[in-house]
Amino acid sequence: MLIRFLGAARTVTGSSHLVTVNGTTLMLDCGLFQGRRDEARRLNESTCRGDVCDKIDAIILSHGHLDHCGRLPMVSKLAGYRGPIYCTPGTADVARVVLEDSAEIQVENTDYMNRRSRGMDQAEITPLYTPEDAKVTSKLFRTMKLGHRFTVGEIGVTLLEAGHILGSSYVWLDFVEGGEKRNVLFTADVGRFNTPIIRDPVVPDRLADVVITESTYGGRRHDPTVNIEPAFLELLRDVIARKGRLIIPSFAVGRTQTMLWYIEKFILEGQIPAIPVFVDSPMGVELTHIYDNHRDAYDTDAASLVGQANILKANNVRLAKTSQQSREINSQAGPCVIIASSPTCEFGRVLHHLTKSLEKEKDTVLFVGWTPPNTLGRRLQDGADRVRIFDRFYEVRAKVTTLPGMSGHADAEEMLRFLKPATSERTKTFVVHGEPDQSEIFAERVVKELGAEIASVPAIDSSVIV
Ligand SMILES: [Zn+2]
The missing domain is CATH 3.60.15.10 (Ribonuclease Z/Hydroxyacylglutathione hydrolase-like)
Structure with a gap:
Protein backbone atom coordinates (compact mmCIF):
# COMPACT_ATOMS: atom_id res chain seq x y z
CA MET A 1 0.00 0.00 0.00
CA ARG A 221 -7.18 20.05 26.49
CA HIS A 222 -10.60 21.75 26.08
CA ASP A 223 -12.94 22.78 28.89
CA PRO A 224 -15.53 20.04 29.54
CA THR A 225 -18.57 20.24 27.24
CA VAL A 226 -20.94 20.04 30.25
CA ASN A 227 -19.89 23.56 31.27
CA ILE A 228 -20.96 25.18 27.97
CA GLU A 229 -24.72 25.12 28.47
CA PRO A 230 -24.89 26.66 31.98
CA ALA A 231 -22.29 29.31 31.07
CA PHE A 232 -24.21 30.33 27.94
CA LEU A 233 -27.54 30.40 29.79
CA GLU A 234 -26.09 32.69 32.48
CA LEU A 235 -24.69 35.01 29.83
CA LEU A 236 -28.02 35.17 27.96
CA ARG A 237 -29.88 36.00 31.16
CA ASP A 238 -27.43 38.82 31.79
CA VAL A 239 -27.94 40.18 28.24
CA ILE A 240 -31.72 40.06 28.69
CA ALA A 241 -31.60 41.74 32.12
CA ARG A 242 -29.53 44.60 30.66
CA LYS A 243 -31.71 44.79 27.52
CA GLY A 244 -28.52 44.53 25.48
CA ARG A 245 -27.62 43.13 22.09
CA LEU A 246 -25.56 39.97 22.01
CA ILE A 247 -23.27 39.79 18.97
CA ILE A 248 -21.82 36.34 18.19
CA PRO A 249 -19.16 36.33 15.43
CA SER A 250 -19.45 32.79 14.10
CA PHE A 251 -18.56 30.26 11.43
CA ALA A 252 -21.51 29.73 9.07
CA VAL A 253 -21.13 25.95 9.14
CA GLY A 254 -21.92 24.16 12.38
CA ARG A 255 -21.20 26.81 15.00
CA THR A 256 -24.07 29.09 13.90
CA GLN A 257 -26.57 26.23 14.14
CA THR A 258 -25.18 25.09 17.50
CA MET A 259 -25.64 28.53 19.08
CA LEU A 260 -29.12 28.83 17.58
CA TRP A 261 -29.90 25.42 18.98
CA TYR A 262 -28.89 26.32 22.56
CA ILE A 263 -30.97 29.50 22.50
CA GLU A 264 -34.10 27.78 21.16
CA LYS A 265 -33.69 24.97 23.70
CA PHE A 266 -33.56 27.52 26.56
CA ILE A 267 -36.71 29.21 25.21
CA LEU A 268 -38.57 25.89 24.83
CA GLU A 269 -37.62 24.90 28.36
CA GLY A 270 -38.92 28.26 29.64
CA GLN A 271 -35.48 29.30 30.90
CA ILE A 272 -35.45 32.57 28.94
CA PRO A 273 -38.16 34.56 27.10
CA ALA A 274 -38.45 34.29 23.30
CA ILE A 275 -36.11 37.15 22.38
CA PRO A 276 -35.45 37.91 18.69
CA VAL A 277 -32.52 35.96 17.20
CA PHE A 278 -30.96 36.90 13.85
CA VAL A 279 -28.73 34.77 11.67
CA ASP A 280 -27.00 37.35 9.49
CA SER A 281 -24.95 35.53 6.85
CA PRO A 282 -26.12 34.27 3.45
CA MET A 283 -24.17 31.03 3.87
CA GLY A 284 -25.22 30.69 7.52
CA VAL A 285 -28.86 30.92 6.39
CA GLU A 286 -28.42 28.27 3.69
CA LEU A 287 -26.63 25.97 6.09
CA THR A 288 -29.37 26.43 8.68
CA HIS A 289 -31.91 25.23 6.09
CA ILE A 290 -29.67 22.23 5.35
CA TYR A 291 -29.38 21.39 9.06
CA ASP A 292 -33.16 21.59 9.28
CA ASN A 293 -33.56 19.30 6.25
CA HIS A 294 -31.34 16.57 7.70
CA ARG A 295 -33.09 15.81 10.96
CA ASP A 296 -32.27 12.12 10.43
CA ALA A 297 -28.67 13.03 11.30
CA TYR A 298 -29.64 14.43 14.75
CA ASP A 299 -28.83 12.75 18.06
CA THR A 300 -31.64 11.49 20.31
CA ASP A 301 -31.77 14.63 22.50
CA ALA A 302 -32.14 16.79 19.41
CA ALA A 303 -34.70 14.45 17.86
CA SER A 304 -36.90 14.60 20.96
CA LEU A 305 -36.69 18.39 21.10
CA VAL A 306 -37.52 18.61 17.39
CA GLY A 307 -40.61 16.54 18.17
CA GLN A 308 -41.87 19.59 20.08
CA ALA A 309 -40.99 22.44 17.73
CA ASN A 310 -39.38 23.62 14.55
CA ILE A 311 -36.31 24.48 16.50
CA LEU A 312 -33.92 26.05 13.98
CA LYS A 313 -36.73 27.99 12.34
CA ALA A 314 -38.77 29.04 15.36
CA ASN A 315 -40.92 32.18 15.21
CA ASN A 316 -38.36 34.33 17.01
CA VAL A 317 -35.61 33.42 14.51
CA ARG A 318 -35.03 35.66 11.47
CA LEU A 319 -32.72 34.45 8.75
CA ALA A 320 -31.16 37.43 6.95
CA LYS A 321 -29.92 36.57 3.50
CA THR A 322 -30.02 39.89 1.66
CA SER A 323 -28.04 43.01 2.57
CA GLN A 324 -31.33 44.91 3.01
CA GLN A 325 -32.38 42.40 5.69
CA SER A 326 -28.94 42.76 7.25
CA ARG A 327 -29.27 46.58 7.44
CA GLU A 328 -32.62 46.25 9.17
CA ILE A 329 -31.01 44.22 11.96
CA ASN A 330 -28.54 47.02 12.53
CA SER A 331 -31.18 49.20 14.12
CA GLN A 332 -32.69 46.40 16.23
CA ALA A 333 -32.84 47.31 19.92
CA GLY A 334 -31.99 44.85 22.69
CA PRO A 335 -32.53 42.37 24.07
CA CYS A 336 -31.64 40.35 20.98
CA VAL A 337 -29.02 37.97 19.62
CA ILE A 338 -27.20 38.50 16.31
CA ILE A 339 -25.16 35.57 14.98
CA ALA A 340 -23.08 36.82 12.04
CA SER A 341 -20.01 35.85 10.08
CA SER A 342 -17.07 35.96 10.25
CA PRO A 343 -15.55 34.52 13.43
CA THR A 344 -12.28 36.41 12.88
CA CYS A 345 -14.16 39.75 12.47
CA GLU A 346 -11.81 40.52 9.58
CA PHE A 347 -14.67 40.66 7.08
CA GLY A 348 -18.37 39.86 6.84
CA ARG A 349 -21.56 41.37 8.16
CA VAL A 350 -20.51 41.12 11.80
CA LEU A 351 -18.41 44.27 11.30
CA HIS A 352 -21.50 46.47 10.85
CA HIS A 353 -23.02 45.09 14.04
CA LEU A 354 -19.78 45.62 15.95
CA THR A 355 -19.68 49.29 14.92
CA LYS A 356 -23.15 49.70 16.47
CA SER A 357 -22.46 47.72 19.65
CA LEU A 358 -18.82 48.07 20.70
CA GLU A 359 -19.28 51.50 22.30
CA LYS A 360 -22.42 50.49 24.22
CA GLU A 361 -21.89 49.24 27.77
CA LYS A 362 -25.06 47.16 27.82
CA ASP A 363 -24.12 45.16 24.70
CA THR A 364 -22.03 41.98 24.66
CA VAL A 365 -19.71 40.38 22.08
CA LEU A 366 -19.32 36.64 22.54
CA PHE A 367 -16.60 34.58 20.89
CA VAL A 368 -17.45 30.90 20.47
CA GLY A 369 -14.13 29.39 19.49
CA TRP A 370 -10.46 29.93 18.89
CA THR A 371 -9.56 33.06 16.90
CA PRO A 372 -6.33 33.25 14.89
CA PRO A 373 -3.65 35.80 15.89
CA ASN A 374 -3.41 39.15 14.06
CA THR A 375 -7.15 39.45 13.51
CA LEU A 376 -9.67 41.94 14.88
CA GLY A 377 -11.43 39.04 16.62
CA ARG A 378 -8.27 38.11 18.50
CA ARG A 379 -7.57 41.73 19.49
CA LEU A 380 -11.07 42.02 20.94
CA GLN A 381 -10.77 38.64 22.66
CA ASP A 382 -7.46 39.75 24.18
CA GLY A 383 -9.17 42.79 25.73
CA ALA A 384 -8.28 45.67 23.37
CA ASP A 385 -9.93 48.91 24.60
CA ARG A 386 -9.86 50.63 21.22
CA VAL A 387 -10.11 49.04 17.75
CA ARG A 388 -10.27 50.24 14.18
CA ILE A 389 -13.16 49.11 11.92
CA PHE A 390 -13.35 50.38 8.33
CA ASP A 391 -12.02 53.93 8.63
CA ARG A 392 -12.59 54.89 12.25
CA PHE A 393 -11.65 53.92 15.79
CA TYR A 394 -14.14 52.58 18.34
CA GLU A 395 -13.77 52.57 22.12
CA VAL A 396 -14.64 49.12 23.44
CA ARG A 397 -17.23 49.66 26.19
CA ALA A 398 -19.29 46.54 25.48
CA LYS A 399 -18.62 43.37 27.44
CA VAL A 400 -16.36 41.08 25.37
CA THR A 401 -16.15 37.47 26.45
CA THR A 402 -15.47 33.92 25.26
CA LEU A 403 -17.56 30.81 25.81
CA PRO A 404 -15.13 28.13 26.98
CA GLY A 405 -15.23 24.57 25.65
CA MET A 406 -16.66 25.42 22.23
CA SER A 407 -14.73 23.49 19.60
ZN1 LIG B 1 -13.72 20.07 9.66
Missing part, protein backbone atom coordinates in the same frame (compact mmCIF):
# COMPACT_ATOMS: atom_id res chain seq x y z
CA LEU A 2 1.34 3.39 -0.98
CA ILE A 3 0.16 6.52 0.85
CA ARG A 4 0.93 9.98 -0.46
CA PHE A 5 0.19 12.91 1.84
CA LEU A 6 -1.05 15.67 -0.47
CA GLY A 7 -2.11 18.13 2.22
CA ALA A 8 -2.81 18.85 5.90
CA ALA A 9 0.63 17.46 6.66
CA ARG A 10 2.41 19.58 9.30
CA THR A 11 -0.40 22.10 8.77
CA VAL A 12 -4.16 22.23 9.33
CA THR A 13 -5.41 23.10 5.86
CA GLY A 14 -5.56 21.25 2.53
CA SER A 15 -6.56 17.81 3.89
CA SER A 16 -5.88 15.22 1.16
CA HIS A 17 -4.20 11.81 0.97
CA LEU A 18 -3.84 9.27 -1.84
CA VAL A 19 -3.99 5.57 -0.99
CA THR A 20 -2.97 3.09 -3.70
CA VAL A 21 -3.38 -0.63 -3.23
CA ASN A 22 -3.73 -3.52 -5.70
CA GLY A 23 -3.87 -1.08 -8.62
CA THR A 24 -6.69 1.05 -7.18
CA THR A 25 -6.11 4.65 -6.05
CA LEU A 26 -8.43 6.47 -3.69
CA MET A 27 -8.18 10.11 -2.78
CA LEU A 28 -9.24 10.79 0.83
CA ASP A 29 -10.52 14.38 0.97
CA CYS A 30 -9.42 17.21 -1.28
CA GLY A 31 -9.33 20.34 0.86
CA LEU A 32 -8.18 23.83 0.07
CA PHE A 33 -4.86 25.14 1.37
CA GLN A 34 -5.39 28.50 3.06
CA GLY A 35 -2.86 30.97 4.36
CA ARG A 36 -0.34 33.24 2.63
CA ARG A 37 -1.76 33.83 -0.84
CA ASP A 38 1.14 32.88 -3.14
CA GLU A 39 2.19 29.84 -1.15
CA ALA A 40 -1.42 28.59 -0.84
CA ARG A 41 -1.99 29.04 -4.57
CA ARG A 42 1.20 27.16 -5.44
CA LEU A 43 0.22 24.23 -3.18
CA ASN A 44 -3.38 24.17 -4.38
CA GLU A 45 -2.32 24.05 -8.02
CA SER A 46 0.71 21.74 -7.81
CA THR A 47 -1.18 19.01 -5.95
CA CYS A 48 -4.07 18.94 -8.46
CA ARG A 49 -2.05 18.59 -11.64
CA GLY A 50 -2.84 15.75 -14.03
CA ASP A 51 0.40 13.89 -13.28
CA VAL A 52 -0.57 13.75 -9.58
CA CYS A 53 -4.28 13.07 -9.99
CA ASP A 54 -4.76 11.24 -13.30
CA LYS A 55 -4.98 7.75 -11.77
CA ILE A 56 -7.61 8.36 -9.11
CA ASP A 57 -10.42 5.78 -9.22
CA ALA A 58 -12.62 7.49 -6.62
CA ILE A 59 -12.60 10.34 -4.13
CA ILE A 60 -13.91 9.83 -0.59
CA LEU A 61 -15.06 13.07 1.07
CA SER A 62 -15.27 13.03 4.87
CA HIS A 63 -17.21 16.30 5.37
CA GLY A 64 -18.05 19.66 3.84
CA HIS A 65 -15.57 22.02 5.50
CA LEU A 66 -13.54 23.99 2.96
CA ASP A 67 -10.22 22.59 4.20
CA HIS A 68 -11.53 19.12 3.29
CA CYS A 69 -13.50 19.74 0.07
CA GLY A 70 -12.25 23.07 -1.30
CA ARG A 71 -9.79 21.72 -3.88
CA LEU A 72 -12.27 19.29 -5.48
CA PRO A 73 -13.18 21.59 -8.42
CA MET A 74 -9.48 21.91 -9.23
CA VAL A 75 -9.05 18.14 -9.62
CA SER A 76 -11.79 18.24 -12.23
CA LYS A 77 -10.47 21.42 -13.82
CA LEU A 78 -6.73 20.63 -13.87
CA ALA A 79 -6.72 16.83 -14.06
CA GLY A 80 -10.05 16.27 -15.82
CA TYR A 81 -11.42 14.10 -13.01
CA ARG A 82 -15.03 13.00 -13.63
CA GLY A 83 -15.19 9.96 -11.36
CA PRO A 84 -17.36 9.54 -8.26
CA ILE A 85 -16.99 11.57 -5.07
CA TYR A 86 -18.46 9.41 -2.30
CA CYS A 87 -19.85 11.12 0.80
CA THR A 88 -22.90 11.13 3.08
CA PRO A 89 -26.10 12.93 1.97
CA GLY A 90 -25.50 15.66 4.59
CA THR A 91 -21.96 16.23 3.35
CA ALA A 92 -23.10 16.49 -0.28
CA ASP A 93 -25.51 19.31 0.67
CA VAL A 94 -23.04 21.15 2.91
CA ALA A 95 -20.15 20.83 0.42
CA ARG A 96 -22.30 22.10 -2.47
CA VAL A 97 -22.98 25.37 -0.61
CA VAL A 98 -19.42 25.68 0.70
CA LEU A 99 -17.89 25.18 -2.78
CA GLU A 100 -20.19 27.68 -4.45
CA ASP A 101 -19.41 30.25 -1.76
CA SER A 102 -15.68 29.56 -2.08
CA ALA A 103 -15.84 29.99 -5.87
CA GLU A 104 -17.67 33.32 -5.54
CA ILE A 105 -15.11 34.59 -3.03
CA GLN A 106 -12.27 33.59 -5.35
CA VAL A 107 -13.81 35.38 -8.30
CA GLU A 108 -14.36 38.52 -6.16
CA ASN A 109 -10.81 38.42 -4.79
CA THR A 110 -9.15 38.01 -8.17
CA ASP A 111 -11.32 40.80 -9.66
CA TYR A 112 -10.19 43.06 -6.82
CA MET A 113 -6.51 42.10 -7.22
CA ASN A 114 -6.64 42.64 -10.98
CA ARG A 115 -8.29 46.06 -10.59
CA ARG A 116 -5.68 47.10 -8.02
CA SER A 117 -2.73 46.09 -10.18
CA ARG A 118 -4.19 47.39 -13.45
CA GLY A 119 -1.62 49.26 -15.50
CA MET A 120 1.24 47.85 -13.49
CA ASP A 121 2.42 45.49 -16.16
CA GLN A 122 1.40 42.44 -14.14
CA ALA A 123 -0.28 39.44 -15.67
CA GLU A 124 -3.98 39.05 -14.82
CA ILE A 125 -4.63 36.42 -12.19
CA THR A 126 -7.43 33.97 -12.66
CA PRO A 127 -9.55 32.43 -9.89
CA LEU A 128 -8.61 28.90 -8.79
CA TYR A 129 -12.11 27.97 -9.91
CA THR A 130 -15.44 29.57 -10.75
CA PRO A 131 -19.04 28.84 -9.63
CA GLU A 132 -19.44 26.87 -12.89
CA ASP A 133 -16.47 24.65 -11.96
CA ALA A 134 -18.01 24.11 -8.51
CA LYS A 135 -21.27 22.99 -10.14
CA VAL A 136 -19.40 20.41 -12.26
CA THR A 137 -17.92 19.00 -9.04
CA SER A 138 -21.26 18.87 -7.20
CA LYS A 139 -22.64 16.64 -9.97
CA LEU A 140 -20.02 14.02 -9.10
CA PHE A 141 -21.27 13.50 -5.53
CA ARG A 142 -22.51 9.95 -4.88
CA THR A 143 -24.15 9.68 -1.51
CA MET A 144 -23.61 6.73 0.81
CA LYS A 145 -25.27 6.00 4.14
CA LEU A 146 -23.21 5.86 7.31
CA GLY A 147 -22.18 2.29 8.15
CA HIS A 148 -22.90 0.98 4.63
CA ARG A 149 -19.83 -0.78 3.11
CA PHE A 150 -19.22 -0.27 -0.61
CA THR A 151 -16.29 -1.17 -2.85
CA VAL A 152 -14.00 0.65 -5.24
CA GLY A 153 -11.92 -1.92 -7.14
CA GLU A 154 -10.80 -4.34 -4.44
CA ILE A 155 -11.02 -1.79 -1.63
CA GLY A 156 -13.97 -1.84 0.79
CA VAL A 157 -15.00 1.60 2.06
CA THR A 158 -17.19 2.37 5.09
CA LEU A 159 -18.11 5.86 6.34
CA LEU A 160 -18.91 6.22 10.05
CA GLU A 161 -20.21 9.07 12.23
CA ALA A 162 -17.43 11.54 13.14
CA GLY A 163 -19.62 13.89 15.23
CA HIS A 164 -17.87 16.97 13.80
CA ILE A 165 -20.47 18.81 11.67
CA LEU A 166 -23.67 17.74 9.91
CA GLY A 167 -22.91 14.78 7.62
CA SER A 168 -19.33 14.36 8.85
CA SER A 169 -17.74 10.93 8.69
CA TYR A 170 -14.50 9.11 9.22
CA VAL A 171 -13.35 6.38 6.87
CA TRP A 172 -12.46 2.69 7.10
CA LEU A 173 -10.73 1.02 4.16
CA ASP A 174 -10.44 -2.78 4.09
CA PHE A 175 -8.78 -5.02 1.53
CA VAL A 176 -6.66 -8.13 1.10
CA GLU A 177 -3.03 -7.53 0.22
CA GLY A 178 -0.53 -10.37 -0.22
CA GLY A 179 -3.11 -12.80 1.15
CA GLU A 180 -3.50 -10.73 4.32
CA LYS A 181 -6.53 -8.75 5.47
CA ARG A 182 -5.70 -5.11 6.16
CA ASN A 183 -7.56 -2.14 7.60
CA VAL A 184 -6.90 1.57 7.25
CA LEU A 185 -8.56 4.15 9.50
CA PHE A 186 -8.67 7.76 8.30
CA THR A 187 -10.11 9.90 11.10
CA ALA A 188 -10.60 13.11 9.03
CA ASP A 189 -11.95 15.56 11.67
CA VAL A 190 -13.38 14.05 14.84
CA GLY A 191 -15.81 16.12 16.92
CA ARG A 192 -16.24 16.36 20.68
CA PHE A 193 -18.44 13.98 22.62
CA ASN A 194 -21.68 15.45 24.09
CA THR A 195 -22.21 18.33 21.68
CA PRO A 196 -25.71 19.37 20.60
CA ILE A 197 -27.67 18.49 17.44
CA ILE A 198 -25.38 15.93 15.82
CA ARG A 199 -24.55 12.49 17.15
CA ASP A 200 -21.37 11.70 19.09
CA PRO A 201 -18.45 10.16 17.19
CA VAL A 202 -18.86 6.38 16.86
CA VAL A 203 -15.79 4.84 18.45
CA PRO A 204 -13.96 2.36 16.12
CA ASP A 205 -14.90 -1.28 16.62
CA ARG A 206 -11.85 -2.99 15.09
CA LEU A 207 -8.06 -2.80 15.02
CA ALA A 208 -6.36 -0.82 12.29
CA ASP A 209 -3.08 -1.73 10.58
CA VAL A 210 -2.70 1.87 9.50
CA VAL A 211 -4.16 5.02 11.08
CA ILE A 212 -4.11 8.47 9.51
CA THR A 213 -5.23 10.73 12.32
CA GLU A 214 -5.94 14.42 12.81
CA SER A 215 -4.15 16.29 15.60
CA THR A 216 -5.63 19.80 15.50
CA TYR A 217 -5.56 19.95 19.31
CA GLY A 218 -3.01 17.16 19.75
CA GLY A 219 -1.31 19.01 22.58
CA ARG A 220 -4.30 20.73 24.18
CA GLY A 408 -15.60 21.40 16.59
CA HIS A 409 -12.59 19.17 17.25
CA ALA A 410 -11.86 16.59 19.90
CA ASP A 411 -8.93 17.54 22.17
CA ALA A 412 -5.94 15.28 22.82
CA GLU A 413 -7.67 13.18 25.52
CA GLU A 414 -10.79 12.74 23.39
CA MET A 415 -8.71 11.74 20.33
CA LEU A 416 -6.81 9.16 22.39
CA ARG A 417 -10.14 7.79 23.67
CA PHE A 418 -11.35 7.58 20.06
CA LEU A 419 -8.20 5.86 18.73
CA LYS A 420 -7.68 3.41 21.59
CA PRO A 421 -9.90 0.55 20.31
CA ALA A 422 -8.27 0.75 16.86
CA THR A 423 -4.65 0.76 18.03
CA SER A 424 -2.37 -2.19 18.78
CA GLU A 425 1.39 -2.79 18.78
CA ARG A 426 1.04 -3.51 15.02
CA THR A 427 -0.56 -0.15 14.18
CA LYS A 428 1.41 2.29 12.10
CA THR A 429 0.11 5.80 12.73
CA PHE A 430 0.52 8.91 10.60
CA VAL A 431 -0.30 12.08 12.44
CA VAL A 432 -1.64 14.82 10.15
CA HIS A 433 -3.97 17.87 10.26
CA GLY A 434 -2.15 19.81 12.96
CA GLU A 435 0.51 22.45 13.43
CA PRO A 436 3.88 20.65 13.77
CA ASP A 437 4.14 21.09 17.56
CA GLN A 438 0.60 19.73 18.12
CA SER A 439 1.18 16.78 15.76
CA GLU A 440 4.50 15.85 17.37
CA ILE A 441 3.19 15.94 20.94
CA PHE A 442 0.25 13.80 19.86
CA ALA A 443 2.44 11.29 17.94
CA GLU A 444 4.50 10.73 21.09
CA ARG A 445 1.38 10.04 23.15
CA VAL A 446 -0.02 7.61 20.55
CA VAL A 447 3.09 5.45 20.93
CA LYS A 448 3.51 5.87 24.70
CA GLU A 449 -0.10 5.62 25.82
CA LEU A 450 -1.77 3.54 23.10
CA GLY A 451 1.23 1.33 22.28
CA ALA A 452 1.22 1.92 18.49
CA GLU A 453 4.22 0.48 16.64
CA ILE A 454 5.12 3.85 15.17
CA ALA A 455 3.60 7.32 14.95
CA SER A 456 5.22 9.69 12.49
CA VAL A 457 4.41 13.21 11.33
CA PRO A 458 4.76 13.12 7.53
CA ALA A 459 5.87 16.11 5.45
CA ILE A 460 3.71 17.59 2.72
CA ASP A 461 3.78 15.64 -0.56
CA SER A 462 5.80 12.82 1.01
CA SER A 463 5.00 9.18 0.28
CA VAL A 464 5.30 6.03 2.32
CA ILE A 465 4.93 2.32 1.58
CA VAL A 466 3.39 0.37 4.43
